[in-house]
Amino acid sequence: MRIRRGVSWTLVVVLLLILTGAACKKKPPAPPPTPQPPPAPSAPTATLRAVPSTIEQGQSSALSWNSTNATELRIEPDVGSVGPQGSTNVSPERSTTYTLVARGPGGQAEASARVTVNVPPTPPTPVVPEAMEKAFQRMVRDAYFDFDKADIRPDGRVALAQTAEFMRQYPEARLLIEGHCDERGSTEYNLGLGDRRANAAKDYLVSLGISAARLETVSYGKERPFCFESNEECWQSNRRAHFVILPPRGGR
Amino acid sequence: MKMKLRTSLLLALLCAVAALPSVVFSQQDWFRTGTGLGVEKIRLAVPSFAARSKEVETPTGVFNSVLLNDLELSGVIELVSPSFYPLQAPTRLDELKPEAWTASPTNAHMVAFGNLQYSGNQLVVEAWLSDVRNPQAAPVLAKRYRGELTEDSARALAHQFADEIIERLSGGLPGIARTQIAFVSDRSGSKEIWAMDYDGYNQRQLTRCGFLCLTPRWSPDSTKIAYTGYERGEVPRNMIQIYSLVLNRRVAFPAYPGTTTTPAWSPDGTEIAFSSSQSGDPEIYIASADGSRTRRLTHSRGVDVSPAFNRRTGQQIAFVSDRGGSPQIYLMSADGSGVERLTSGEGYAVSPAWSPNGQLLAFAWQRSNSSFDIYVMDVATRQTVQLTRNSGRNEQPSWAPDGRHLVFQSTRSGRNQIWMMLADGSGLRQLTFEGSNTAPSWSWK
Numbered sequence: 001m002r003i004r005r006g007v008s009w010t011l012v013v014v015l016l017l018i019l020t021g022a023a024c025k026k027k028p029p030a031p032p033p034t035p036q037p038p039p040a041p042s043a044p045t046a047t048l049r050a051v052p053s054t055i056e057q058g059q060s061s062a063l064s065w066n067s068t069n070a071t072e073l074r075i076e077p078d079v080g081s082v083g084p085q086g087s088t089n090v091s092p093e094r095s096t097t098y099t100l101v102a103r104g105p106g107g108q109a110e111a112s113a114r115v116t117v118n119v120p121p122t123p124p125t126p127v128v129p130e131a132m133e134k135a136f137q138r139m140v141r142d143a144y145f146d147f148d149k150a151d152i153r154p155d156g157r158v159a160l161a162q163t164a165e166f167m168r169q170y171p172e173a174r175l176l177i178e179g180h181c182d183e184r185g186s187t188e189y190n191l192g193l194g195d196r197r198a199n200a201a202k203d204y205l206v207s208l209g210i211s212a213a214r215l216e217t218v219s220y221g222k223e224r225p226f227c228f229e230s231n232e233e234c235w236q237s238n239r240r241a242h243f244v245i246l247p248p249r250g251g252r
Numbered sequence: 253m254k255m256k257l258r259t260s261l262l263l264a265l266l267c268a269v270a271a272l273p274s275v276v277f278s279q280q281d282w283f284r285t286g287t288g289l290g291v292e293k294i295r296l297a298v299p300s301f302a303a304r305s306k307e308v309e310t311p312t313g314v315f316n317s318v319l320l321n322d323l324e325l326s327g328v329i330e331l332v333s334p335s336f337y338p339l340q341a342p343t344r345l346d347e348l349k350p351e352a353w354t355a356s357p358t359n360a361h362m363v364a365f366g367n368l369q370y371s372g373n374q375l376v377v378e379a380w381l382s383d384v385r386n387p388q389a390a391p392v393l394a395k396r397y398r399g400e401l402t403e404d405s406a407r408a409l410a411h412q413f414a415d416e417i418i419e420r421l422s423g424g425l426p427g428i429a430r431t432q433i434a435f436v437s438d439r440s441g442s443k444e445i446w447a448m449d450y451d452g453y454n455q456r457q458l459t460r461c462g463f464l465c466l467t468p469r470w471s472p473d474s475t476k477i478a479y480t481g482y483e484r485g486e487v488p489r490n491m492i493q494i495y496s497l498v499l500n501r502r503v504a505f506p507a508y509p510g511t512t513t514t515p516a517w518s519p520d521g522t523e524i525a526f527s528s529s530q531s532g533d534p535e536i537y538i539a540s541a542d543g544s545r546t547r548r549l550t551h552s553r554g555v556d557v558s559p560a561f562n563r564r565t566g567q568q569i570a571f572v573s574d575r576g577g578s579p580q581i582y583l584m585s586a587d588g589s590g591v592e593r594l595t596s597g598e599g600y601a602v603s604p605a606w607s608p609n610g611q612l613l614a615f616a617w618q619r620s621n622s623s624f625d626i627y628v629m630d631v632a633t634r635q636t637v638q639l640t641r642n643s644g645r646n647e648q649p650s651w652a653p654d655g656r657h658l659v660f661q662s663t664r665s666g667r668n669q670i671w672m673m674l675a676d677g678s679g680l681r682q683l684t685f686e687g688s689n690t691a692p693s694w695s696w697k
Contacts, residue, residue, distance in 0.1 A: 060543060080499055089542045090504045104498055126486070148578060148600075175662045176487055181352045186602040186616065186692065187466055188514050188626075189572055191480065192527060192555030194535035195511035199532060216487045219511040219529075223443070223464055246486060 002145070037231035044070035048228035050090075050113040062117045070102035092117055109228040126247030128223035132170050139166040140175075143201050145178055145239040148195035150186065156241075162203060162245065166206035172248035177201050178227070179219040180242055187221060188208045189243050194219030201241035216246065253696050269290075279569040293330040294421050297353055297360040299341035301377070303630035306370035311375055311406035317482075318407050319364075321451060322414030322429040325681065327656055327674040328422045332360050337692070342366040345380050350387035356468045362392070364417060368406070375401045379413050381420065383567055391696060392420055407453070417661030418654075431661055431679065432695040434458075434468040434477050435670050443578055445479050445495060446526035450652070450672075450694070452683035458495055465493070467514050469579045471521050472696045476503070478515035478524060480607035480649065492526055494541075506543040516559045517541070518586075519566045519696075525549070536571050555579070563651075563696070564610025565675065570594065578606075581629070594629065603672035605658075607651050609676075614658055626660050628675065650694045651675075659683070 046067045064087035067073055071080050075098055076091055085145075090098070092115055099112040106193050117215050128136075140163045143156035152160065167173055177202075179194030198217035226242075227234035275612045298320055301313035323329050338352040342365045353360040361478045365378035381393035389390035395414055402644065408430075431450045436443050440457055441445040448455040451633070459465050464482035481493035484683045491507040492515045510529035516524050517524055525538045531548065535558045539546040540652030552575040552654065562568040566586060576597060581604045584591040596602040599619040606613060613631055618624045626639045626649045644664035650656055670692045671685040 011460050012255065060504065060506050080503075080506055081650075088504075089506070089544050091506050091543070092504070100471045119573075148574070185579070189555060189574075189602050190510060191466070191513040192529075192557040193574075195529045196555060199529065217510070218488050218490060218511075220464075223466070 009173050025093055035145075041104065042069045042225040043106040044068065044102040044104040046070065046073070046102035046109040046111040047203070048075070048098060048102050048111040048113045050098065050115045053114065054116040055091070056118050057093065057120060058091065060089040062087055062089055063113065063115075065111070067078040067100070067102045067109070069106055070104040075100050078100070080158070087180065090115065094119065107137075119149035128247050130174055130244050132248075133245060135166055135170060136173070136243075138243075139163065139169075140243050142238060142243060143197075143204075143241045145197055145241075147235070147239065148193065148202045150193060156201075160204045161208065163170060163212055164205055167205070167210045167214065174214045174246040174248065176216045176218065176244040176246055178242040178244065179217065180224065180238055180240050181222045181223050181237040183225065184229065184235065185222065187223070188221045191219055191222075195240075197241050253661075256418070258634060278385055293328065294361045295332050295359055296323065296329045296362045296417075296421075296441045297332040297337060298364045298366060299337055301343075301365065301379070302343035302367040303368050307369045307370045307401065308375060308501075311401065311403055314403045315368060315377065317408045318410035318451075319414055322411060322427070323364075323417065325657075325672070326414070326418045326422075326427065327452065327678070327679050328418060333357060341365065343390060344378070345382075348380075348382055348384070350382070350384035353384045362391075362421070363523075364413075365406045369509040369643070372399045372400075375409070377406075377409050377413070381417055385567065391589075393417065419643075422654075425654050425656070426575065426697070428654050428657060431653060431697065432470070432474065433650075433670065433683070434470055434693045434695070435468055435661075435684070435689050436691045437684070437687050437689045439689075445477060446689075447477075447497075448683065452670075452681075459493075463488075465662055467691055468566060468693050469516055470693050471517050472519055472547075473521055474695045474697060477693075478505070478517065480513040480515070491523045492524070504543065516556045516561060516569075518561045519563050525561065525569055527555075527557040527559070536569070536588075547588075549584065550588075550591070551588075560613075563606045563608050570604035570606065570613055572604065594631065594634065600624075603648050605649050605651055608653055608655045612655075613652060616647040616649065616660075626658065626677075637675065639675070646671075648691050650692050652694045653697050657694075659694050661690045661692060 016247055046132050048065045050061045050063050052061055066085045073083055095116045097112050097114045102109045141159040177198045179198030181190040181194050201214045202217055225238045227237045299314050301312055303309045322404055324331055336357045342348040353363050363384050364381045369376050375399040378393045380396045382391045383389055396408045399409050411429035427451050432447050433450055436448045437446045442462055443630045444457050444461055444463050445459040446457050447466050461481055463484050466480040467477040468477045473529045477495045479493055481491055483489045491512050491664035492504050492505050494505045496503045508528050508530045512528045515524050515526040522541055523538055524541050526532045528537045528632050532555055535548055536550040536559050537546055537548050554574045556573045558572040560570045568583055569583055569586055570583050572579050578600050580593055581595045581601050582591055583594050601615055601617045603616040604613050613629045615627055616624045617627045624645045624647050625641055626646045627636050629636045631663055644660045644662050646660055649658045649660045659672050659677055661668045667688045668690045669682055670689045672681045672683055
């Protein structure tokens with residue numbers, strides 16, 4: 001009797017152990033109270049427009065943009081960080097796709113706009129015909145100027161009359177006229193003076209009946225001298241409108 | 253000879269000051285600067301800052317030499333010769349013995365001192381400026397600066413401390429130790445835009461024009477430089493270009509037909525004036541800084557170039573014109589009205605540059621039978637003072653933001669180089685040495 005009681009006690013204890021062990025393994029952890037999700041920040045929006053979307057090289061296009069829910073906006077390339085809305089002018093050298101990236105607490109949005117740049121067609125490896133080149137070498141002489149002056153001198157008129165004759169003989173020929181100055185004046189003023197000298201030579205050729213469309217000009221001021229000494233002979237040789245022959249325009 | 257020159261310059265300055273209404277100069281001390289007129293300069297002793305540990309020895313050497321150089325260049329301080337210093341140099345406030353510094357032969361009014369240490373993975377500078385004639389008063393400056401453990405960082409911290417000393421000892425005018433100078437250099441083989449620290453350190457190439465880039469001008473906020481650019485081509489293209497130092501590349505500005513040169517920023521940075529020959533000959537135009545709203549300001553046959561906005565008001569533009577014969581400096585309202593000639597008509601006057609207070613114009617003037625020299629004109633009275641003489645060709649002045657210093661190009665040492673001087677013509681310092689360097693533009697802040 002005593003033994004049986006002992007056995008049944010042991011059985012109960014063992015059973016209990018097994019039961020609780022099993023129960024402990026099976027029992028899932030109490031689920032945490034599901035947190036109420038915070039209201040999700042609104043996703044940013046972004047728009048970007050380019051007007052006009054097609055430009056000639058050197059012209060500009062207006063980029064304008066708008067955004068909501070964004071804290072950080074960048075337009076690439078060329079523009080950089082911008083405000084939530086606005087506009088700016090761009091003048092890309094080549095066709096460019098501008099991308100606006102708007103970032104905010106709610107994520108990121110992108111918008112892009114393409115500016116197509118019409119690059120003036122350049123004929124494949126344009127060359128100056130040999131006969132034209134030879135005639136240019138023979139007939140065209142630079143026009144020289146007095147110190148701080150852009151007036152065509154008598155010797156300049158003679159030279160420019162020959163240049164006009166060359167242009168009449170070769171109606172396809174085009175010229176670049178470079179305005180140059182001597183080293184004595186200031187860099188900045190001479191950029192202006194060189195422009196006046198190039199234009200004085202151009203205007204004189206136009207007065208002789210040469211189309212302005214065949215004459216390009218550039219001023220180099222005193223930046224690209226022909227002679228590097230500091231004496232009057234050298235200075236005189238640097239005060240000039242210098243002619244460069246340009247290849248005929250393709251298709252004309 | 254040198255003595256005599258000095259005296260005549262001083263006399264000229266005295267006459268100029270006497271002739272000017274006192275109002276004009278009540279706000280500035282540049283005429284007195286360096287000439288000993290009126291104000292006694294503060295005698296400052298700067299015993300070497302101590303290196304507290306081995307790793308800060310090199311940065312400490314840099315710090316000491318940069319600080320001394322900044323203070324010397326400032327022009328408002330008389331540095332006491334170190335041979336007059338007492339034997340014991342303080343490195344902390346409690347080590348300072350004021351009476352040792354005020355006694356003869358030191359006769360210091362102020363002492364700047366301190367130490368450098370390495371702590372918390374940082375370079376730490378402890379720095380004081382004490383008025384040793386008022387030993388009871390708290391130090392004028394008691395600072396702790398932190399930075400990286402590098403020479404550049406030591407240099408930057410020395411500039412910062414120097415600027416704070418200068419600001420205290422010059423009545424609130426800012427120091428210039430952290431300003432920049434842009435210029436044109438040919439040392440890379442083509443003329444490019446470069447920039448350097450105001451003391452000539454850290455010279456670096458900004459543009460890669462590969463051809464010709466000229467006439468740089470800082471935007472007032474120091475983030476951009478506008479300049480005259482050229483691009484190669486069958487027909488070379490010339491335009492104003494703008495380089496952003498924030499983006500490290502060019503930003504857009506439109507190209508115009510003809511020659512387009514010499515951009516200049518309005519003091520609020522919203523507009524750019526420039527010279528353009530789109531109408532046939534070079535005239536002054538103005539446009540928004542993004543290139544929109546282009547308007548023509550001048551209407552005169554001949555060359556009009558080098559516009560410069562009055563830096564304080566933005567309401568006046570000085571420029572160069574040869575409408576009367578030779579190039580001279582003219583003034584007009586920012587809308588193009590009221591054109592008047594400022595210079596006498598003699599010789600060849602170019603490169604106008606406004607002082608920060610909008611009262612003085614520095615310019616380069618070649619008078620008959622002499623070379624180009626730097627002059628300063630008080631615009632209200634047309635009084636003119638010559639700053640350089642008998643030393644090569646001196647052109648393209650540009651003012652420091654403190655109104656006490658000018659930078660310019662000079663051939664006095666051979667080829668064109670960038671030089672700095674005080675606005676009375678003293679304190680000359682050559683900043684560039686390599687290649688030919690021209691057209692300096694001092695940042696606005």
